Amino acid sequence: MRLPTSIALPFFGVLVAGQSVLRSTSLNSCQDVSGFEASKFDVVFTPNNNTIAVRMVASSSIEESVVFDASGYAYGYEFLHKVINPCEVGLAGFCPMQPGDTSNRPFSITLSPEAGAAIPQLAYQFPDLDARIKVFINSSTTGASLACLEARISNSKTVDLIGVKWAAALVVGFALLSSAVISGLGHANAASHIAANAVALCSYFQAQAMIGLTGVTLPPAAQAWTQDFQWSIGIIRIDWMQRIFTWYQRATGGTPSQLFFSLGTVSVQVSKRSLQPAYGLAKRAAAMMPASFLEHATKLQRRGNVKNSSGSYVVTGIQRVAYRAEIESTNLFLTGFTFFCIALLFTAIVVSLCKAFCELAAKMKWIKGDTFVDFRNGWRVIMKGILYRITLMGYPAVTLLAFWEFTQNDSPAEMVLAVFFLIYTTGALGWASWKVIQISRRSVSLHQTPAYILFSDPHTLNKWGFLYIPFRASAYYYVVPLLAYHLVKGMFIGLAQNSGIAQAIAFILIEAGALIAASVLRPWMDKKLNSFNISIAVVNFLNAICLLIFTNVFGQPALVNGVVGVVLWLLNAITTLVLLIFCICSTAFVFFRENPDGRYRFMSDERASFMKSTHSLSAANQLDALASTARGEKTHGIGLDDDEGDRSASSQSLQRRPESMARPSTGTSAGHNSWRDSRSRIAPTLPFAGNGHGASPLNPGSGRNSPIKQLNVQSPTAASTHSGPPSPAYRSQNNSSPWQRGAGYDHAS
Incomplete structure (x- = not known):
């Protein structure tokens, strides 16, 4: 016909x-x-x-x-x-x-x-x-x-291009890799800025992908553009993997969909508002059939395999994204979770290989003996921190895919995997957040600032730093609302696929809350990062408004939806291009500076005063002993972790104190406790010949809320009252009291 x-x-x-x-x-x-x-x-x-x-x-x-x-x-x-x-x-x-x-x-x-x-x-x-x-x-x-x-x-002309996907993924990967290299060279300030930009950019890509995963009818331009970023949540097609996923589902009691095997005889309709009456007719026809058939049809409907009254298949929301990616809807859950596991495994292998290569290079004299010394000595703790960071970046994908699998029940084994990974990621990140809060509270009670222990203890910094380094020290708690943001958003995407209006309204409320929190609290470490993340929050909120318009809840003419679809595409395309250029430039410029940390201002929370910096310590070797004493490296760790093996490995990365600075012998336990209590309030120092930023031992009043203002250092006489005077040999060797060494005391006879 x-x-x-x-x-x-x-x-x-x-x-x-x-x-x-x-x-x-x-x-x-x-x-x-x-x-x-x-x-x-x-x-x-x-x-x-x-x-x-x-x-x-x-x-x-x-x-x-x-x-x-x-x-x-x-x-x-x-x-x-x-x-x-x-x-x-x-x-x-x-x-x-x-x-x-x-x-x-x-x-x-x-x-x-x-x-x-x-x-x-x-x-x-x-x-x-x-x-x-x-x-x-x-x-x-x-x-x-x-x-x-x-x-x-x-x-055949579309904005769903493989080049856009690779460009976005490579920029994020390049920034994260650059951050790791720069951090290993001892430039912690520059590395933290680059990593924060990369994580924020990846989060923005995931937010765009989530727009395409909603059950709302999207114009073609919006569908194609959001498809460019589905890789950020693990939706990547590899043929041999898809065959394995289909086999695994059959082997564990599931029924894989066969949508792509039926394309020769049937059409697939990407859901539109005009299709809903026909779709309702199919539901009414199914209601007149036997209960066993109805149960099977309902199961297939959830998987995107049910036909409407015309005999065509209908896909919507997450199923629509799977169809555009040429992935069977029953394989989508395993696809996303497999790439999440691959990211964790690949990271662990790369870190281990980097450790082995650095040791070989140092042994063969290819690099200096002190190059990457922090990484080589504390690589296990650093690996744990990196794996936690990957878990945080993959948390949005894990939540929405797990909740969606609860509605699909593709197979019993996949349900178990969904429950396990949801509990694992939520529990791990929740535990890490609780540890950071506990450590910060202890630091405030002991040192009147959360930055002291958070940034002076290498074990805490390497293992838990991914949660608080992007934020100022007083906003260490901000990761908790961030996790709640991802969890609630994932719940609405995964569980409310059949209610696009509910998803759109929820997105507006969630993104409005995120925008208000980012604008009012401004929790990131400096103005540039705050502007970067607030801009992303503004675009995400505008995307949520566009999503609500696409639901036709206002009864607007169809022309409005078409125009808004193009506006959404152009807005996000321009924003993505600007953010990519900014991220590339900020990362590339670091490699052309002799001191990458000098490109960024020291934060007002004085974190640079507490962090060990290879650049600064090399300029003031005489301060190593005082810094080591202040950090307490040869005693128990400062943080609250019980992992002594990791802590000892991490502390080896710091330079040992010279024997001349060994702790004076104590006569009584009370004297020992008094000595530890007094030195715990001595802040680590920066080089005296610095650039004027931050605090220094000779300028305790510099910087806002400097903890050095509240030093309570006992005089040598007072110290001797508790712990006994130093031995004559000790005094003759050092010519002066150990508390009177360094700049300003060298001239004393």
Whole structure:
């Protein structure tokens, strides 16, 4: 059965841009009771030879004279409305229309050169144009609608490009790798800024991907753009992996979907608002069937495998993303979780290989003996910190995929995996957050600032620093609302796939809360990072507003949705480009500076005064002993961890104190406790010949809220009262009291 040429022509005239090819892959029913259904519809128009190739499987129950009421839309704007009488144009089989089925045999329609030239060139250039044609088949006697058909046209030009995906992924990976290298060289301040930019950029990519995962109907441009960032939550197709996932699901009692094996005979409809009546008809038809069949149909419906009344498959939300990625919906959960595990395993292997290479390079004299010394001595703790960071970055994907699997129940084994990974990631990050809060509270009680223990203890910094380094010291708690933000967002995406309006409203409330918190608290470590993250929060909030508009809750004209879809694409494309350029430049500039830390101001929380910096210590070796005493490296750790093995390995990365600075022997335990209590309030120092930023031992008043203002250092006389005077040999060796060494005391006789 052929569609009238006069209907097909204007339909293709507004189509989306492509490689000089215009195509429609589904003919959708747009009313509850339709006398004409097409389960397979594939139409391709080639302007080079003005030929329309048609492949269709359809059935008709109409047996009377009809007229075609055709309308064409571009971005919701009706550009065409024409009533066609098939008897007047001599269409065989339509005058009158005869019941029956069509075969899957392809046929073609040749248009006149004038008709092909009438198609606007914009249709071949603009990516992801939103164009469709709707045809009502009406009775010529009563005027009643006997059938309604709708076809959407696409082309090969799209913003869903592999180059965009690789560029975004490589920039994030390059920034994270650069941060690790710079940190290993001892430039902690620069490394923390680069890592914070990379994590924020990856979080923005995930937010865009989540827009595409919602159950809301999205315009073609928004669908294609959000598909560019699905890699950030692990939705990546690899053929041999997909075969393994299908086998695993069968082996564990599941029933894999076979959507892509059916494309030769059926069409797949990406859900649109006009399809919902037909979808409801399929539900009502299923309700009249036996209970066993209904249970099986419901299970398939959740997996995106149920047919609507026309015999086509319908995909929406997460299933829509899986279909565009050419992944079976039943394999999507395993795909995301497998790449999360691969990221953890790959990171552990790379860190171990880097440790082995550094040791070999130092042994072979390829690098200096003190190069990467912190990493080489404390690599186990550093690895734990990196794995925690990867877990934090993958937490949004884990939550939404786990909650979605709870609604799918693809197999018992996959349900167990979903429960395990959700508990593991939430528990691990919750435990880490609680440890940071406990350590910060202890630091405040002992040193009047949370920054002291958080940044002076190498074990705490390497293991838990990923949670608080991007923020100022007083905002150490901000990771808790951040985790809650990801958890709640994942719940709405995974559990509310059938309610797009609820998801859109929830997104507005969640993103508004995140924007207000970021703007009011400004928790990040400096102004640039605050501006970076607030800009991302603003764009995410605007995306949530666009998502609510797409639900048609306001009853706006379809033209509004089309325009807003293009606006969302352009807004996020420009924002992504700006953020990528900023991240690339800020990372690249660091490698061209002799002192990368000098590019950034010291934070007002005085963290640089407490952190061990290879650059600063090399300029003031005489301060090593005082810094070691202040940090307490040869005693118990400062933090609250019980992992003594890791702590001892981490502390080896710090330079040992010279024997001349050994702790004086104590006469009583009370004297020992008094000595520890007094030295615990001595802040680690920066080089005296610095750049003027931060505090120094000779300038205790510099910096806001400097803990050095509250030093309570006992004099040598007072110290001797508790712990006994130093031995004569000790004094003769050092020529002065150990508390009177360094700058300002060297001239004393």
